[in-house]
Amino acid sequence: MELAFLKTLYQRPGPYASVYADLTRTTEDAAKAVELRWRALRADLEDQNAPEDTLRALDRVIDEEIAERRSEGIVVFAADGEVLYRERLPRPPQNPRATFGPLPDVLPYLAERGEKIPHLTAVVDRRGGAIDCVTAKDEHWHIDVEGDEEYPIRKTKAGDWNQSRFQRAAENTWKINAKKVAHEIDRAADRCGAEAIVIAGDTRVRNAVLEEISENVLEHTVEADKNTDIDDPDLDAELRRLLRLKTYERVMTVAERFDRELANGDRAVAGLPETSTALRHGQVETLLLPDDLDSDARLWIGPEPVQVAATAEELREEFGVTDPEQERADAALVRAAVATDSELVVLPSDDGASTPVGAVLRFSTVPAQ
Known part of the structure; x- marks a missing residue:
């Protein structure tokens, strides 16, 4: 895990307030429950002699998050009356807490943040595809690919006049569109440095795309056996499973090297x-x-x-x-x-x-x- 994104955090001398707040809203009085949880964390900081101007800066951030209802959790680091770093969490922190000390309490955040593995998802069909890619710096891109060939898309029903000619034409159209989608997947994967790639969608088109993408991209690719869309939760679950596997592989590679070098x-x-x-x-x-x-x-x-x-x-x-x-x-x-x-x-x-x-x-x- 690269840590350069934390450099600005340490430009202040401290001491620092570190907050891991649970902002989940699961009951009818959710807003009140979130506020009470924050008040308990704030009291912990007061007990640790955090200065009032830093507490007020944290109040503003938490109040804003409660009002916007955009996250399940948040991590905030503050010092000298100013918030120095904040990030919304996709889920509640495993251990909500608030500390005040000479240095920010960053390890819980880094453990939950995990490795930022650049990745790509693509959903393909007979007319083109949709591609989402995310870089190691968490930059997002979305690309819609429209096929160059639109007619014919569907095969004719059995018994239709000139059936075989239209069926061959339909298959050729799919292949032409699949080749264009594969080219865009290669470009997007190279642009974001994707190390984990999931391709889903129409089975026959998906196979045609896999035949066209480059070997370098193919070795990082898994198929999701679903005819879905780019925002489908099942596709997201498959991506998260792949990212967990990639993270484990990366950690084990470093751990094995550590053991080998230590033995030497x-x-x-x-x-x-x-x-x-x-x-x-x-x-x-x-x-x-x-x-x-x-x-x-x-x-x-x-x-x-x-x-x-x-x-x-x-x-x-x-x-x-x-x-x-x-x-x-x-x-x-x-x-x-x-x-x-x-x-x-x-x-x-x-x-x-x-x-x-x-x-x-x-x-x-x-x-x-």
């Missing part, structure tokens, strides 16, 4: 002290964090993003930090990863196994033999 002993590190040291030195290519939102692990931080260490003495000796602070380890590590252009992989921790904090390194400090 020079291009990976494990443990909080070792990982924080590697981040301070700009070595980390990919940071691996367990999805452990209840972890009580702490690190010491200074005012600069790369100032993170297992002990306060390290920051005093290496950077001359006079007043180090303790902070959640995951928050401190993510800030340093953002500053050093490292990627992040959040490892699932729901299997009961202990998942260590670690990193795959860009380079090793082990001297060449």
